[in-house]
Amino acid sequence: MSELDDKKVAAIKEITQELYPDMVVFAQKLVQTPSISGTEKALADLDLAEMQKLGYDEVFRDAHGNVVGLVKGTEPGPTIMYNSHMDHVSPGDAANWQGYDPYGGQIDVCKVDTQDKQPDEAECIHGRGASDVKCGEAVQIYTGGLLVKLREKGFPLKGTFMFTGVVQEEPAEMVGMLHLVDKTLPRKGLSYDAMVTSEATSLKLYCGHRGRVEMLITVYGRTSHGSAPWLGINAIYKAIPLITRIKDELYPSLPTDPELGQASLSLNIIECSPGALSIVPDRCMLSLDRRTLPGETAATAIAQIQEIIDDLAGKDPEFKADVVVKGALETSYTGLTYETSKDMSPWKISKEHGFVKAAAAALESVGQTVKYGYWDFGTDASKTCGIDRKPTLGYSPMQEQYAHTPYDKCRTDFMKTALEGNAAIYLNATAQGPEAFEKVEW
Incomplete structure (x- = not known):
């Protein structure tokens, strides 16, 4: 040739x-x-x-x-x-x-x-x-x-x-x-x-x-004074069963491609808000790095997380969470700015x-x-x-x-x-x- x-x-x-x-x-x-x-x-x-x-x-x-x-x-x-x-x-x-x-x-x-x-x-x-x-x-x-x-x-x-x-x-x-x-x-x-x-x-x-999707999960709770945690809903504690199911159920079930290897998912950042020692947090933010294979999209990756969220919410009336693809604002050296999502095919x-x-x-x-x-x-x-x-x-x-x-x-x-x-x-x-x-x- x-x-x-x-x-x-x-x-x-x-x-x-x-x-x-x-x-x-x-x-x-x-x-x-x-x-x-x-x-x-x-x-x-x-x-x-x-x-x-x-x-x-x-x-x-x-x-x-x-x-x-x-x-x-x-x-x-x-x-x-x-x-x-x-x-x-x-x-x-x-x-x-x-x-x-x-x-x-x-x-x-x-x-x-x-x-x-x-x-x-x-x-x-x-x-x-x-x-x-x-x-x-x-x-x-x-x-x-x-x-x-x-x-x-x-x-x-x-x-x-x-x-x-x-x-x-x-x-x-x-x-x-x-x-x-x-x-x-x-x-x-x-x-x-x-x-x-x-x-x-x-x-x-x-x-x-593989592709790459950065996802942000926000788990919601309710603040209270740290001296009376029973008056609040600790978002970090509410996030624990979600993290466990992502790690133990979702990740092992992800598909494999003969050339590209396994799709993967990694929890890389955990943050909470308000983030003060004397306040029970009302938000827990989880940043996930999801590597996708041909046939998978950001939408399918989001749907997998949403399914777990919906199941947990059905079992626990105090559990509330959402998941989105992360966004970013990028400005080039010429001054041109783009608002974009963190989604690579x-x-x-x-x-x-x-x-x-x-x-x-x-x-x-x-x-x-x-x-x-x-x-x-x-x-x-x-x-x-x-x-x-x-x-x-x-x-x-x-x-x-x-x-x-x-x-x-x-x-x-x-x-x-x-x-x-x-x-x-x-x-x-x-x-x-x-x-x-x-x-x-x-």
Whole structure:
């Protein structure tokens, strides 16, 4: 299924060798630039400037602060979006970084988790966001630069390469991606046929993840003085049988998917109100993290909790509670504010889908061993595949186990491999017929 001949593969490898040093330096700059969610402007500026330097045909920033770069082919064809998020989580206590500056972008040879029979030491870039997702972001941006150089050498290119860097992925409401896809692209007369995300995959092809719904249960009581608790209804005590049934009955009954694993539910925050030592609380708030599988929705997850609430209320006239999907108000660095719900869709794509088969064949053509995987965490692919049902996969040099940790790093040799792989995926996928871009079903 590979359309990449020896001449094109040789050109990919030659240009990769040429671009590799500058790509690593650019990745260091990204790591050295703080970009916690809502503060991504400096990083966006770097991305735009680098794409211009690499010869992209068009680059722009949208109203929400996302950045877009286009490399246009010499022939008509599909548009493949290569997507990275520009924000990162807090580095936490710098003392946990074992001598590395979280924003240092330092390069050294260090111990790494091995893959197959590879050496247990490799050159790495260190710092917050190196594995989530700044090194993958650098690789994707340089993939566009590689395609520009291929075009300059006279190789035909089909379709359009689109790099998108989105804001505010880490809060897990997808506001940057939603604005980009639903508003920016239509306004620009643009669309996309498939997406490759740079979220960490260790050079494997990742084909899905569970969804995520954040739920808030409020259990109601009645205040009284702490010295006379019998005069009130303690909301914390009323919450105990609900918590027990969620843990002992609901969680074990959740479904399992052969690829994505078990749906899950975790009670992560308990709060009460008024929250004073001498007052019996009249509210107990439970925040739950519910991971969903294809076929499940926020509505079905809410209904499961509501069923338990209704049953408890039928048995105890003093029991009163409700459950909702949590909401959030997110403001981007441009000042644009979104009110959104904390609901991310599950998704998966078959290894037999035309887009995945084209990607696998492409990696094989440049000498890479093809392996597959699925994320434990969520990504903005919940929009592209979970909602839009566009063919989507993950391919990245970064390793999932380092994300959000004080050991955050990325192997530079994996970055070089990923640059070749990204270019090969684009070239081979755009050479395929419509079957490579069919709507994803599960």
